[in-house]
Amino acid sequence: MAATPTGDVDVDSxxxxxxxxxxxxxxGGELLRLLAGHPEFELSQATSREYAGKSVGSVHPPLRGTDLRFSQPGDLESVDVLFTATPHGxxxxxxxxxxxxxxxxVDLSADFRLDTEAQYDEWYDGHSCPGxxxxxxxxLPEVNRENLAGADVIASGGCNATATILGLYPLAEAGILDGADVVVDVKVGSSEGGAGGGAASSHAERSGVVRPYAPTGHRHEAEIEQWLGTSVSFTCHAVDMVRGASATCHVFPDGPVSxxxxxxxYRGEYDDEPFVRMQAGGSGTYRYPEPKAVAGTNHAEVGFELDASNERIVVFSAIDNxxxxxxxxxxxxxxxxxxxxxxAGLEFAGLHPVGSP
Amino acid sequence: MAATPTGDVDVDSxxxxxxxxxxxxxxGGELLRLLAGHPEFELSQATSREYAGKSVGSVHPPLRGTDLRFSQPGDLESVDVLFTATPHGxxxxxxxxxxxxxxxxVDLSADFRLDTEAQYDEWYDGHSCPGxxxxxxxxLPEVNRENLAGADVIASGGCNATATILGLYPLAEAGILDGADVVVDVKVGSSEGGAGGGAASSHAERSGVVRPYAPTGHRHEAEIEQWLGTSVSFTCHAVDMVRGASATCHVFPDGPVSxxxxxxxYRGEYDDEPFVRMQAGGSGTYRYPEPKAVAGTNHAEVGFELDASNERIVVFSAIDNxxxxxxxxxxxxxxxxxxxxxxAGLEFAGLHPVGSP
Amino acid sequence: MAATPTGDVDVDSxxxxxxxxxxxxxxGGELLRLLAGHPEFELSQATSREYAGKSVGSVHPPLRGTDLRFSQPGDLESVDVLFTATPHGxxxxxxxxxxxxxxxxVDLSADFRLDTEAQYDEWYDGHSCPGxxxxxxxxLPEVNRENLAGADVIASGGCNATATILGLYPLAEAGILDGADVVVDVKVGSSEGGAGGGAASSHAERSGVVRPYAPTGHRHEAEIEQWLGTSVSFTCHAVDMVRGASATCHVFPDGPVSxxxxxxxYRGEYDDEPFVRMQAGGSGTYRYPEPKAVAGTNHAEVGFELDASNERIVVFSAIDNxxxxxxxxxxxxxxxxxxxxxxAGLEFAGLHPVGSP
Amino acid sequence: MAATPTGDVDVDSxxxxxxxxxxxxxxGGELLRLLAGHPEFELSQATSREYAGKSVGSVHPPLRGTDLRFSQPGDLESVDVLFTATPHGxxxxxxxxxxxxxxxxVDLSADFRLDTEAQYDEWYDGHSCPGxxxxxxxxLPEVNRENLAGADVIASGGCNATATILGLYPLAEAGILDGADVVVDVKVGSSEGGAGGGAASSHAERSGVVRPYAPTGHRHEAEIEQWLGTSVSFTCHAVDMVRGASATCHVFPDGPVSxxxxxxxYRGEYDDEPFVRMQAGGSGTYRYPEPKAVAGTNHAEVGFELDASNERIVVFSAIDNxxxxxxxxxxxxxxxxxxxxxxAGLEFAGLHPVGSP
Incomplete structure (x- = not known):
């Protein structure tokens, strides 16, 4: 599972x-938090046009003990690894x-997630650097970690795509998705909308919602199709949590499945994965994957239940977006x-009890 | 739409x-609130074994101005109409x-919702009065109001079934459900669990959840099948709201639909319905049906979007459970x-803004 | 209690x-809702620069059944009563x-709440129409309804001031505030910030807060002092609810009080008030005033407890802001x-259970 | 600041x-989480009468990767340090x-927090082991770490007392509390009620509350008085968050303070404390102490504002309870x-954004 270090960055230093x-x-704030506690990285710069000159802790309370201040994006210095957490485009x-x-x-936006310009043009509005x-x-290391060693540019997978792909990937690998119909119903927290906010994402309007958005045509379908090799019927809902993405996948396989x-x-695929936990059934309060149970962590929970009468597999997948x-x-x-x-740097196991968080 | 009064109750008094x-x-508290403000009914008794002797307002704050006190269930007196809001069974x-x-x-439980003992036995555990x-x-008056005049016993439809049936009924009537595959993904508030509570429904454990329950085999499927004439693949999730049930129905029709x-x-079925509003698209914050938008009211909102590429109809239906x-x-x-x-008695139009409510 | 109609508006029509x-x-949306259900008023115009031409229901879901559309503020027509719900100034x-x-x-802003220009200048930034x-x-009808008949301009009391004054007014009238020290600690919902929103009031940032604001120098102190005849030490906190203002008043009277x-x-002042309920102690879940218990209503709940050892009266007052x-x-x-x-038009008694609402 | 290891436990092993x-x-779950990640401790047993035999992860999701199972309390084995997180008594x-x-x-209950039987009898109901x-x-290490080395029994301070004492201790040490009147208004999350739940703490009833409890006579006053040397007027409110205790202390000093x-x-007392951060004023969303900003962490935030006109100091103190x-x-x-x-083991710095958490 561990990749061989063949990249250009000299990790012996x-x-x-x-x-x-x-x-x-x-x-970006989460990157700051994770890198500040990472045993191998040393934080160099954190850029923000709006907050340049201010301490990173003035925006992100967990970083209040840190001396680092935001720099202007134009003042970027040379560094081993650059993480880019800017808006798409x-x-x-x-x-x-x-x-x-x-x-x-390492780019966190959607800019370089698709393989071809044709795909990009189908889902987005023109790519300025298709080459x-x-x-x-x-x-999405569970799916393609072998591609990452030596990479120059990495496009980190999208939140809803990650939840969905992790839920369905073992079925794809086992051939169970071949010819299957798949409906994916995703519930997401308000942090997906990003910092800033507008009227619709104000606390008064967004509290207590079950709000459909992107009922059809969500752009993450492109990533999902690219990695699962099949298209899915995808719909998103905003619900009242801050962090979390929960994908419920209703899979109708082409033939009988036990x-x-x-x-x-699932066990074949995930038993050795450090960040995927199977969670299906059992007793107590937490029986299936829930965003709360992984909030603040890099873990995904995946589980399923077989609906014999309908020949349906219901797959649940929960992550902190x-x-x-x-x-x-x-x-x-x-x-x-x-x-x-x-x-490394991703060991936090979560909290219980926890609100959204 | 108005039924002819042919019942045994003398409404001229x-x-x-x-x-x-x-x-x-x-x-039961909601019945108290609605009947207290109803122009035709006069509240007689409100029973509660646990709170007998206490004022109804001590349990239900909206009734604090009311003199009524809870009676023992055994002290039931004759009355024109009896509403029963007891646990199933x-x-x-x-x-x-x-x-x-x-x-x-008028019974609010599931006891008399199904037509036959066989149906009941399939979904529940033996009926003590199958006759x-x-x-x-x-x-569910939008679907079968013609059956209600003159009834001796009425079994009021279940919350998740109501949301689902209202969403899909026009498709059933138009023949669009014939041969269609249907996935129903429901999100519900904590009031569905009833007053009382246990560890899993405590505020600390239930806040911020997207919690699958009844991934398969939910009992409301029986009602839904009974009234839509087709089975559906049904899954429920608890989310962080107190009131509300939201059904997202993914319908895959057998042939092309425009x-x-x-x-x-939908218009043919609902344009004259006093409690159903179509809500699909448009601009602003509230574009599709949302439980928030109908909280506290007897309204249902229904909307849909056609996903051409997948030959899927996504139907949204939201009610206050x-x-x-x-x-x-x-x-x-x-x-x-x-x-x-x-x-009558059901005119409240809701609040904006509102939290869950 | 009922005022004699001596105003200039001809109410015989x-x-x-x-x-x-x-x-x-x-x-403004709440005014629309209340006036639409009011037996005496007929809604004429609803202005909004931003939404002129759109239906009022597109912004306020409870008004979806209404035909009314927003007008431009400049197109104001003559009318009997004009309610102004614009930002201060x-x-x-x-x-x-x-x-x-x-x-x-009838103005809902702070523009005409204070008696003198000197007061205004002390708390705000210059009045353009001090005359x-x-x-x-x-x-605040419970306090000064006798002033209202025949008024040309009415300045409706502020939310935090209303909660505070209703809590303390009986003590002022009974002389118990004379020489007393008073600390007022107010908790408010996100609707106080108004529609619109910004980063700090986004759902992600404002969920789950206990956020001090205006620790000292809150402008509502001016109204409070004006009507109670004494200054109070006032501090506000934003908490996680949408509607509601809750004032906890710690009163240290000059002498012994039983x-x-x-x-x-309290009974002398409030027993005949249609919108004030005393709520102090008792059993069950709702023992003291709570915003939830009056959410959506025009009711205030007031209660108190005497802390003998500290010679302190703790007064609670809760309203829907x-x-x-x-x-x-x-x-x-x-x-x-x-x-x-x-x-008239204010009979709604609230909901139970309810989230924020 | 670091204590000299003079206890009976051999820490060289x-x-x-x-x-x-x-x-x-x-x-108890939080202790499990903290000790599991602690560099010096090795977890031996975790007792639970109710869940004996089950894995600790079945109750506490963050511990799902742990092999440990709950033991019966009667099967307690010898160990270096025993943490007791049982109900009071x-x-x-x-x-x-x-x-x-x-x-x-190390006991987390209130059983051994007070110095004398007389104190205990005043606030609780008889002590079975007063000796x-x-x-x-x-x-409360910031206040009395010098007492802890070599201790046989440690009584960890209570949540509301900790928030209050940390807010006021520098004033006590500086003599500013001498002769001062102090009002403490505390807001707490639902986790303070503990796992289990009942009707009043169910999600439906507790969501969106500002609910007074213990308006007077809260037992934590005893601890506060013991460590600050002065009595305070103390009132608690339940608000809608899961974790967090926020104390707002209104202090009226006997003489002028700058x-x-x-x-x-405050700086003299806290500049070298690893777990206390001063947070007062500034710009941005987070200007004063907030429970959200320290959720999941062992940090306390303390801040204040001086209300010149009222000769009042408003102190804010926020912790994760x-x-x-x-x-x-x-x-x-x-x-x-x-x-x-x-x-050691307490380095987690928190999350941003976060709901309650």
Missing amino acids: EAVSASIVGASGFA VTMEHIDEYQDAAELV KLDVAQYA NGDLWGA VVKGSAGQAVHAANVALGFEET | EAVSASIVGASGFA VTMEHIDEYQDAAELV KLDVAQYA NGDLWGA VVKGSAGQAVHAANVALGFEET | EAVSASIVGASGFA VTMEHIDEYQDAAELV KLDVAQYA NGDLWGA VVKGSAGQAVHAANVALGFEET | EAVSASIVGASGFA VTMEHIDEYQDAAELV KLDVAQYA NGDLWGA VVKGSAGQAVHAANVALGFEET
């Missing part, structure tokens, strides 16, 4: 320097500048790419 | 007396006693059965 | 026409225009001014 | 063994048994008692 572009947002504009600054660029699409390696087949498929669905996955990918312990 | 068995629970044990006490019994199953009339077909089906999914539906049914204005 | 300036905000700029349009202007300050009548004295003072603390109070004041039933 | 009595509750019954089993007992009251050392005096007092107010404080105390790094 004391520490690997890392900077974050777009560090005032939620994903920014990295593709600046990719040359970023690659000049760092041997390895780099096939240079970048998509990162519980044994399913456990075989800010960690496993964004900053944690990016750090995990960098760990793999650089040959670090995969779990 | 000044007011129709009504009592509530099981009035300390959430549905109680009404079937006491149905003779209840019918002795009142010309019309009354075909006497009772199921009540937006025009769909609007025709305590009102439209329980007490409000029972009052609505009684209004129909007794020939009152259908909207 | 069929219905009194009313318009709302600033109808897309939370207070707007009414003072337009007061002549508003008075030209209507016999009675009208002593023309306007402050409205429970009997307190009950005498959008209703009793804003739109409901304005309608109540208009009811008094026009000689309507005080409770 | 490989690891110090630790067990937890009452490990299925919230505080249990430790005093079993203290001899616990001391036989371990050199150091041990003066043997036990109260633990901002410089206050900063001097399950960590700094309970399990974290117990581990911190054990670290001090055993001569470990004070911050």
Whole structure:
């Protein structure tokens, strides 16, 4: 499972320097938190146009003990690894500048997640640097960690795509998705909308919601199809939590499937994964995957139940969208790419009880 | 739409007396609130074994201005209409006693919702009074109001079934469900668990959840199948709201369907319904059905979006489970059965902004 | 208690026409809801610069059944009563225009709440129409309903001031505040911040907060002092609810006070008030005033407990800030001014259970 | 600051063994989490009468990767340190048994927090082992770490008391509390009620509350008075968060106080404390202490504002009641008692954004 360190970054030196572009947002703040506690990285710069000059702790309370201040994006210095947590569209504009600054660029946006310009054009609005699409390696380490060592540009997987792919990947590998119909119903927290906010994401309007958005045509379908090899019917709902993405996948296989087949498929794929836990049934309050149970962590929980009468498999997959669905996955990918312990800096196991969190 | 008053209750008298068995629970409290503000009913008794002797306002704050005190269930007096809001299994044990006490019994439990003992045995654990199953009339007035006039026993439809049936009924009537595959993914609030609570429904454990329950085999499937004529693949999730049930129905029709077909089906069925609003698309914060938008009201919101690429119809249906999914539906049914204005006592239009509520 | 109708509005006519300036905000939406269900008023116009031309239901879900569309503020027509729910500073700029349009202007902002320009200058930033300050009548009907009949301009009391004054007024009237030290610790919901939102009021940042704001120097102190005749030490906290203001007042009287004295003072003042309920002690879940118990209603709950060892009276007062603390109070004041039933249009008793709401 | 290791536990051995009595509750679960990640302790047993035989992860999701199973309380084995997280009253019954089993007992209940039987009798209902009251050392390390080295029994400070004492202790040390009047208004999350739940703490009833409890006579006043040397007027409110205790202290000093005096007092006391952060004013969303900003951590935030006109100091203090107010404080105390790094096992810095958590 551990990747061989064949990248350009020299990991024998004391520490690997890392900077974050777009560090005032939620994903950027989480990167700061994770890298500050990482045994191999040394934080160099954290850029924010809006907060340049202010301490990172003034925006992100967990970093209050840190001396680091936000820099201007234009003042970027050379570094070993550059994490970019900017809105979609920014990295593709600046990719040359970023690659000049760092041997390895890990992008958290959607800019380099798809393989071809045709795919990109189908789901987004024109790519300004299509030539780099096939240079970048998509990162969802449970699915493609072998691609990451030596990568120059890594495109960390999207939150809803990550939850969905982790839920369905063992079925894809076992051939159970071949010819299957799949409905994916995702519930997400407010942090997916990013820092900032507008009227619809204000506390008064967003509290207590079950709000459909992207009922059809969600862009993460492109990533999902790319990695599962099949299209899915995908719908998202905003619900009242801050962190979390929960994917419920209703799978109608082409032929009969047994519980044994399913456990075989999932255990074979995930038993050795450090960040995936199977959670299906049992007693007590927590019987199936729940975002609460992994909040703040890089863990995913996956579980399923077989509905014999309907010949349906109901798969549940839960992650923290800010960690496993964004900053944690990016750090995990960098760990793999650089040959670090995969779990380095990502050991936090979560809290109980916890509100959203 | 208004039913002809052919029941046994004499509605020419000044007011129709009504009592509530099981009035300390959430549905019972809502019945108290609705009947206290109803122009035709006069509240007689409200029973509660646990709180007998205490004022109804000591349990239900909205009733603090009311003089009524809880009675012992054994002290039930004769009345025109008896609403029973007891846990499942109680009404079937006491149905003779209840019918002795009142010309019309409106039961909010699942005891008399199914047509046959065979159905009941498939989904529940033995019925103690199966002979009354075909006497009772199921009540979801939008679907079967013509059955209600003159009924002796009315079984008010269940919350999740109501949300689902209202979402899909126009498709069933238009033949679009014939041969279709249907996945129903429901999100519900904590009031569905009833007053009382246990460890899993405590605030600390239930806040911020997206918690699968009844992934397969939910009992409301029986009602849904009974009224839609087709089985559905049904899964429930608890989410962080107190009131509300939201059904997202993914429908895969057997043949091509157009937006025009769909609007025709829904408008034809619901344009004259006083409690159903179509809500699909548009701008602003509230574009699709949401439980928040109908909280505290007897309204249902229904909407849909056609996913051309997947030949899928995504239907959204949202209700307040305590009102439209329980007490409000029972009052609505009684209004129909007794020939009152259908909207009598059910005019509250909701609040904005609102938390869960 | 009922005021004699001596105002300039002719209430003998069929219905009194009313318009709302600033109808897309939370207070404006609540006015729309209350006036739409009011037996005496007929809604004429609802202005909104941002949403002019759109249906009021597109912004406020409870009004979806209403035909009314937002008008431009500049297109204001003559009307009997004009309710103004604009941000602070707007009414003072337009007061002549508003008075030209209507016999009675009821303003929900702070513009005309204080008696003198000196007071205003102490707490705000310069008044553009100080000559009208002593023309306007402050409205907190429980305290000064006798001033309202015949008023030309009414300044509806502020939310936090209303909660505080209602909690302490009986003590002021009974002389118990004379020489007393008073600390007021207020907890408020997110609707106080108004529609719109910004980063700090986004769901992700504001969920689960206990956030001090205005630790000292809150402007509502001016109203409180004006009506209680004493200054108080006032601090506010944002907490996780949407509607609600809860004032906990710690009163240290100058001399000994008994429970009997307190009950005498509160009962004498509030026993005949239609919108104030005493709630102190008892058993069950709801023992003291709580915003949840009055959410959506024009009711205030007031209660107290005497801390013998500290010679302290702890007074609790809870309201819905959008209703009793804003739109409901304005309608109540208009009811008094026009000689309507005080409770007309304000009968909603609330919901149980309820989230925030 | 670091204590000298003079206790009876031999800390030179490989690891110090630790067990937890009452490990299925919230505080017990947090102890499990903290000790599992602690560099010096080795977890031995975790008792739970209810869950004996089940894995600790079946109750506490963050421990799902752990092999440990709950033991019966009667099967307690010898260990270096025993943490007891049982309901109040249990430790005093079993203290001899616990001391036989371990050199150091750290109790999280209130049983041994007070110095004398007279104090205990004033606030609680009779102590079954009063002779041990003066043997036990109260633990709030910022206040009395010098007492902890060599202790046999440590009584970890209570959550609300900890928040209050940390807020006021610098004022007490600086003499500013001498002759001052102090009002403490505390807001707490639902985890303070413990695992289990009842009707009042069910999600439906407790969501969105601002619920007064213990308006007067809260038992933590005893601890506060014991350590601050003055009595305070104390009132608690339940609010909608899961973790967190926030104390707002309104202090009326006997004479004039300047901002410089206050900063001097607080900085002198806390500048070298690893777990206390001053947070007062500044810009951005997080200006004052907030429970959210320290959720999941052992940090306390303290801040203040001087209200010149009222000669009042408003002090804010925020902690996570399950960590700094309970399990974290117990581990911190054990670290001090055993001569470990004070911050060992307590480094988690929190999350942003976060719901309650």
